[in-house]
Amino acid sequence: MQKFETAKDAALTLRPDVPVYCFRPDVLIEDATNFMAAFPGDTAYAVKTNGEPMVLETLAKAGVSIFDVASPGEFASVRAVAPKAEMLYMHPVKAQSDIRLALETYGIRVMSLDHEDEVAKILRIVRALDLDPGTITLFIRLQTKGSAAYELSKKFGAAPAHAVELLQRCHRIGFKVGLCFHVGSQIEDPETYERALGSAHWVRARAGVPIAGLDVGGGFPAEYGHDPKSKKPDMPGLGQIMSRLRGDIAEWGFSDTHLVAEPGRVVVARAFSLIVRVLLRKGRRLYINDGIWASLSDSWTGKITLPARFIPDPARTRRNGNAATIAPFRVCGATCDSVDILSRPFWLPETVDTGDWIEIGHIGAYSLSLRTRFNGFYPDTFVEVATPFEAGGKPEGYASLETMGE
Numbered sequence: 001m002q003k004f005e006t007a008k009d010a011a012l013t014l015r016p017d018v019p020v021y022c023f024r025p026d027v028l029i030e031d032a033t034n035f036m037a038a039f040p041g042d043t044a045y046a047v048k049t050n051g052e053p054m055v056l057e058t059l060a061k062a063g064v065s066i067f068d069v070a071s072p073g074e075f076a077s078v079r080a081v082a083p084k085a086e087m088l089y090m091h092p093v094k095a096q097s098d099i100r101l102a103l104e105t106y107g108i109r110v111m112s113l114d115h116e117d118e119v120a121k122i123l124r125i126v127r128a129l130d131l132d133p134g135t136i137t138l139f140i141r142l143q144t145k146g147s148a149a150y151e152l153s154k155k156f157g158a159a160p161a162h163a164v165e166l167l168q169r170c171h172r173i174g175f176k177v178g179l180c181f182h183v184g185s186q187i188e189d190p191e192t193y194e195r196a197l198g199s200a201h202w203v204r205a206r207a208g209v210p211i212a213g214l215d216v217g218g219g220f221p222a223e224y225g226h227d228p229k230s231k232k233p234d235m236p237g238l239g240q241i242m243s244r245l246r247g248d249i250a251e252w253g254f255s256d257t258h259l260v261a262e263p264g265r266v267v268v269a270r271a272f273s274l275i276v277r278v279l280l281r282k283g284r285r286l287y288i289n290d291g292i293w294a295s296l297s298d299s300w301t302g303k304i305t306l307p308a309r310f311i312p313d314p315a316r317t318r319r320n321g322n323a324a325t326i327a328p329f330r331v332c333g334a335t336c337d338s339v340d341i342l343s344r345p346f347w348l349p350e351t352v353d354t355g356d357w358i359e360i361g362h363i364g365a366y367s368l369s370l371r372t373r374f375n376g377f378y379p380d381t382f383v384e385v386a387t388p389f390e391a392g393g394k395p396e397g398y399a400s401l402e403t404m405g406e
């Protein structure tokens, strides 16, 4: 992989027409190490967030030895780069053949579920393979209430009384049991973990069975941009969220329980930026070479404000407008689909034009893993960059929170 000091150096040297991912391994190591140091339990990186071999290898080198996986593809990706790593199969709804593969071929011994029929599926395979249920830990996934860019409890999680029944059922069969939750990705309410811990406390007390572990999931927010025309959202940083979480864990009586977290976004978001090129400027519209079917779907569906830095093409000698004036531009993606228009504008210098580049920062989470081949476009070019995105100077623009009229 070619190495550059900054993304701007990469853009001006390569003059790329295709999107280029700028990987920052040192940033990834720093963010993973900080998380592991701050969380009072095991850290299982959520592979779905970004399962690129370069990411998994770097994390394994940084000391991450547990991975949260959700599919055979993810089992294989982890095994390929970290053969000794432990895998936690935390998808609550699994295909029977995948459960078998996990237990038989990959030696996975930790799974999650939120329904009795899932217990029946797992038990069938456990009996068929003649395994001792006492060697397997089943985490019962609890529904939570909160506010996040993605509310996962709309889809998964048992209500507290149902979770009590599931814990007792699995315990009676002979499985080890634990509790898990996911408060939603990119939380917007710092109290959300406390409410979930309170609920886990209630369930544990009612169930009256020994709890082998508590998995607090992901949700820890990554730092993104904010609309330059509005007040910065008042969200505490990871340090504050963690110190509050540690206090809440003690308050709800989980200090002596084996704890696990499954962070994704907060570990990998800052490790990548993306250089995109303006293929055409049409008035206040910019047509770029990436979009919602490639690296930008998370910012589109999650309404996430990404920081963006303008990299003007020095070969363009004439420009209109004032470089100091930041204006909103509607951003159209590379495909022929009219849905492929970002729902939020990018705020950029008025002078931005055809042929310029934009470096979109903090794009490591749910970007590469959500790329499609729609219309034949598939960004897959990587360079390594040494300088963290924020050290490259203040971003000129943001993919703003404000919806823009035509």
Ligand SMILES: Cc1ncc(COP(=O)(O)O)c(C=O)c1O
Pocket (backbone or CB within 6 Å): 046, 048, 049, 068, 090, 091, 152, 182, 184, 185, 186, 217, 218, 219, 220, 262, 263, 264, 265, 266, 365
């Ligand atoms: C089961 C599970 N664990 C962990 C994660 C990672 O969450 P985050 O990226 O918010 O940290 C997700 C994300 O959807 C998930 O579904």
